[in-house]
Amino acid sequence: MAKLFILSAPSGTGKSTIAGRLVQQLEGIRKVVTATTREPRPGEEHGVDYIFMSKEEFEEGIEKGLFLEYANVYGNYYGTPRDQIERNLKEGYDSLLVIDVQGAFKVKKLYPDAVSVFLLPPSLEELKRRMVGRGYRDSNTQRRLSTARGEIPCAREFDYIIINDFIDKAVEQLKSIIIASRCEKESILKNLKGVLHNEELIGLIEGGDCYVKET
Ligand code: ADP
Ligand code: 5GP
Helix, strand or coil: CCCEEEEECCCCCCHHHHHHHHHHHCCCEEECCCEECCCCCCCCCECCCEEECCHHHHHHHHHHCCEEEEEEECCEEEEEEHHHHHHHHHHCCEEEEEECHHHHHHHHHHCCCCEEEEEECCCHHHHHHHHHHCCCCHHHHHHHHHHHHHHHHHHHHCCEEEECCCHHHHHHHHHHHHHHHHCCHHHHHHCHHHHCCCHHHHHHHHHCCCCCCCC
8 A cells, every 4th residue: 555655844954855865765655746836946857856837837737637736835836746646656656745834734634644744953043054055045044934933833733753953864764654654554454465475364364363362
């Protein structure tokens, strides 16, 4: 049973960095490439980091129902293409969706079984340093920081919280969450024949009585 993982955080916390490393290190999961009308940053690639679209193309996409959800973030459109998540689920791949906090809530409502993870910066000062380091203009940094103050309490609504102080540690924690989720009883039982290739054990788990002998 393929799963949907939502990774969310205030802008600049490190979502893209952590997600990029995660999909390189873990089998069976694909990052959902979301669409945006913002200009590519240096080094960003179409189809890898984002699907870069014009405003007109994006608005046409909205009308055609291409997006599971979309939002206007800092003056640009961002949207989650429906087809990628559906294709991954069909092909048996987990999906990792990197998305802002408002988008995370919308997607969790549509996919209640999705596992939601909130990434926290170690401090607001460090968040500011990361924003500046990435080259936002000052006004943008102030706006994004004030948005972050509103988003951080939303961490309480998520299934998991990871503090992104050290990249490697945060990646390990996200990997552990994904691996543990794959072993959840509900997931295993729904797809027993897909994961357990032994008829006798399948028969026992599906139809046997559970009894424990005292020794
Ligand atoms: P987001 O996708 O959440 O907006 P990014 O992944 O683009 O954030 O990261 C913002 C900046 O912070 C980048 O320059 C990135 O290299 C840096 N960064 C990410 N995680 C860490 C970390 N744990 N320690 C230091 N810098 C980090
Ligand atoms: P950035 O411009 O820094 O790449 O992204 C700005 C914010 O938009 C980030 O918090 C990012 O996660 C979010 N974002 C990226 N794709 C989507 C999407 O498809 N939908 C929504 N709602 N937010 C997105």
